[in-house]
Amino acid sequence: MKNTTYIFRIKCPDAYGIVAKVSTSLNDMDIFITDSSFFSDPSTKSYFMRLKIFSSKGEIEFSNFSNAFNEACSDLKMEWTLENEASSPxxxxxxxxxxxxxxxxxxxxxxxxxxxxxxxxxxxxxxxxxxxxxxxxxxxxxxxxxxxxx
The missing domain is CATH 3.30.160 (Double Stranded RNA Binding Domain)
Known part of the structure; x- marks a missing residue:
């Protein structure tokens, strides 16, 4: 069975521990990170992440993911999107x-x-x-x- 991969994009106020908190919350949901890029913009004090992820359980069910991720990372005040990697905007x-x-x-x-x-x-x-x-x-x-x- 081939895993469906997703692109997970995050924007939030810059702070210490963002990568640790995000990766821990994904790990807790049995979600693997296969690629990542991130940067901080000092002029806007914003932090940006782009992750390629997949779940060992197959398809990621959006509402379950949303609830679990928002609960785990609510203090980071994130804006995020999750989309199937196969999509080509x-x-x-x-x-x-x-x-x-x-x-x-x-x-x-x-x-x-x-x-x-x-x-x-x-x-x-x-x-x-x-x-x-x-x-x-x-x-x-x-x-x-x-x-x-x-």
């Missing part, structure tokens, strides 16, 4: 002059590390059109009307 990517982030997103998407249906790329610079052409993704150039911007 429609995505419009906005980029500026440099292509390193765009390249990273498109590469991860091409190897199914980051699932999304890229509907188009929007930029105020034309130099990234070749990247969109290489991936057969529509490119939309929005001319910058402010002449003092570089």
């Amino acid at each position: 429609n995505t419009l990517v906005f980029v500026s002059k440099y292509g390193h982030c765009l390249q990273d997103l498109l590469y991860k998407n091409s190897i199914d590390s980051l699932r999304m249906n890229v509907c188009g790329i929007v930029s105020n610079h034309e130099n990234l059109k070749t990247i969109s052409d290489n991936y057969s993704i529509p490119f939309f150039y929005i001319k910058n009307k402010f002449r003092n911007k570089r």
Whole structure:
């Protein structure tokens, strides 16, 4: 039996012990973390997590998960989403002059590390059109009307 994997995204006020509390609560529900990324934004004092998870019991029943997780982590004042990893949301990517982030997103998407249906790329610079052409993704150039911007 292949386990269904889910993407679990969390945003909350930054504090000590977030990773420990989240991983402990998931472990208590027999949920395994197979991949994780997280960062703190000092300017907004916010903490962000993205986890790839699966349950040893098969499908995760949303209401049971929600009740157990909210009870375990209520003091962290989290906003979170849980979605089946197989879903591919429609995505419009906005980029500026440099292509390193765009390249990273498109590469991860091409190897199914980051699932999304890229509907188009929007930029105020034309130099990234070749990247969109290489991936057969529509490119939309929005001319910058402010002449003092570089």
